[in-house]
Amino acid sequence: MTPSLIERLREIVGSDFVLTVPEDTVVYEQDAFLVARAHPDAVVLPGSAGEVTAAVRATHEVGVPLIVRGAGTGLNGGSIPVRGGVMLVLTRLDRILEIDPRGRTATVEPGVINADVTVRTLGDGLFYAPDPGSQGVSTIGGNIGNNAGGPHCLAYGVTGNHVLEMDVVTSSGEIVTVGSRSLDPPGYDLAGLIVGSEGTLGIVTRITVRLLRRPEAVQTLLAVFETIDDASQTVSEIIAAGIIPTAMEMIDGVVMRAVEAAIHAGYPADAGAVLLIEVEAHADALTRIGARIEEIARRHHPRQLRAAASARERELLWKGRKEGAGALGRLAPSYYLHDGVVPRTKLPGVMRRVAEIARAHDLVIGNLFHAGDGNLHPTILFDPRVPGMLDRVVAAGEEILKACVDAGGSITGEHGVGIEKRDYMKWLFTEADLEAMRRVKRAFDPDGRLNPGKLLPDGQPPAYALQTGARAWS
């Protein structure tokens, strides 16, 4: 890191917003991938899109790695600066620039918190659909980087389905507008390419997202089962019956007990699994659809089926789901939250396999996940102070992902690849597939300066320190 570059960056954003001393930059050495960290050489917090562009150009001239970061809630180590360099933190770009209720769009800066978009548009009867568990903290820019999902993606799709247009700064500091506010823009779909590219192709500085009308009526059902198997079969059959709930979440016994101890959401602490099923529809149709779901669930020996009787009860049921990961902190000092996908029809078998893997490695695994999407989140509990335990956790996680891939699934549903899974990309993609992606990467970032060491295996060692003293974020 040359002193003249630091000087130049200070000129661009103001000296308060360039951090170089270790006690300031240490905050940025880690994200929510709790087991790794690496130190940035400098952290820059630009205050406008123009400052982002100027900072990118300044670093381009010198040729240092550039890592972009949102709220740091990413779960794959995607914002860990594994090769050092300059980190651009976009949290100051937090303005909602325009809301068009008639056209149902919002134009925002990348540092805007996900939930704030919905909060600002509620008055118009609208909402922003992607709802990652971190939505109260995570940013739209970070969501775009990882093509984030959430419980309601079952009905509404992931972030990529809701991004219309973006301004993207390439590694040379060129501003490219991708996508369009109108239907099916001509030319190549570069917006789709940028979404989910994990900061390796460009830096998004302005985003227009789609807003949806709030549903007229919502019903939330809690179905309690003695076994995960019964719950999994129910999920598979509901989907096969042609019913697409807006959300269909599974919470297993391990997580339920933690949640009950923490927030008393009303989950039975001794059951094997619960399904939280949400249906949005025309008010008159809700009862009938709810009855069909109950009828399917009844074939799989439910202990209890209960519809939330009030908005308050509904919120409480969701609170248990949304804060489930945090509640796990009560059971162990740390956890490793995984993210795999399987075809929904394979869910029962893969869930049995996850339980086998836990037993084989003598580990406790909690499951709370988007069952309707077949998107698993096995969460491996551990204590980093126990020698050798982290190795077992990593080995078990690898076996779980392998099981997902063997079942015809994938290594990530919504958390992305980052540093965590880049070497697993070879399980899914041939060398020719990966080379095609590398060529696209070079088309945007010929020098490989943007978020190096992420997403694609590059034959180099990881270059990050395993964090053996991690504590759960709770």
Place this chain on the structure above:
Amino acid sequence: MELMDRDRGPGTGERKAAWPVLTSLVIELRRIAGGAHVLVAPEDVIVYEQDGSILQAMPEIVVLPGSIDEVRAIVRAARAAGVPIVPRGSGTGLAGGAVPAGGGVVISLARLNRVGEVDLRGRTAIVEPGVINLDVTKGIAPQGYFYAPDPSSQAACSVGGNLANNSGGPHTLAYGVTTNHTLGVEVVLHDGNPLWLGGHVPDGPGYDLCGVFVGSEGTLGIVVQGIVRLMRARESVRTLLAVFDRMDDATRVVVDITGAGIVPAALEMMDQTTIEAVERGAPAGFPRDAEAVLLVEVEGVREYTERALREIDAICRRGAVRDVRIAQTEAERQALWKGRKGAFGSLGTLAPNYYVMDGVVPRSRLPETMRRVAEIGRAFGVRIANVFHAGDGNLHPNILFDMRVPGALDRVIEAGAAILRACVDAGGSLTGEHGIGLEKREYMSWVFTEADLGAMARIRRAFDPTAGFNPGKVFPSPPACGEARRAPAKIPAGLWV
């Protein structure tokens, strides 16, 4: 020397490949695909000089491979000979995307027409590019499933062509365009190597290269099979026809319906000129003195469709509708759709030729844009029939003309450019679903900056370094000077219309 005769065909223009090269390429292609599937005689290849647009150019060679391996070998052979490759589906494209503007080899994928594995539980099907769009739905309809993208040409157009153009249709309003229903594609690249992009699991890790291929109009490679998403048939489908005395009232009702939060499965408009054509060509009982009719379809659970119909009916009545007809039976519903589906074909009863435009505007700008289209028609002295996806703000002004009248085509092209300019000025875009092809490439700079187009050009080079796939399409020709870029589109050299 059959190849020599070829050069007398119209529009062959300047050829880069020398005849000896082409002769040896033909021999090689015959070895690969079989003599019966390589066409070089003018009377055979002339069928491939045109698509659904008004542009024409003769290919040197047409080859119809019967397998993926043959596609790979053909691509290798053509690239080794340095000859451009133009992929083609059913040739129903409306923007000249399959017209071999620079000559070369047309690879017709019509023989790759098998539907592979259909997984109803997982709701996916593997299809080859030559499969006819409607045949995908026909095969699964008895089980209660359908393939959602439904371009008006769906009885003739191919899934591969739909992928190339990211096709939409009347039901795009509710279900989205082709890319929303494509999970993965296997493509053959410039070196003849195959590559799978995407797969059965949606939103996979890594870059979304499947999304880049969908809509790339054959400029990146050739799709040889695709994994498409299937949908469950809806419990209830209801259809309503609303008749308006004034176009302005009809467009306002479109804005009001969507503004009320109702998302119909389809919301189609036909204007008076189209009604006249329909009643001449395929009578559907539309009143000829109405300025516009709206065809509205709602789908979903029956409680929803019943109420949505009532709400739409009420909005129409507030909007000065003359008459609302609600189909009570499937037969009545089909009768209402018959007029819409037969509209394009019926335009032939009004004029010998028509030029289909495809522009998009934000829905809220629909009323003023339709007024502007009418003004442009008057200003250029051309008759325009409008039949289009009003709910999407996706216009299809059809400019009627007679090719034999000197100067008529020039006026048509100028009027078309003026209409697209009006769409762009209203915050819209150059194309909703028909693509850019040859027709609109010079207009790309109206909606994209140099930097935007530069990024697309880099992506193209990443897949096809020598731009041998479908050259001359989608992107504006390199600027000779700043003035040239702003000039109205010209019919490319070597083409005749």
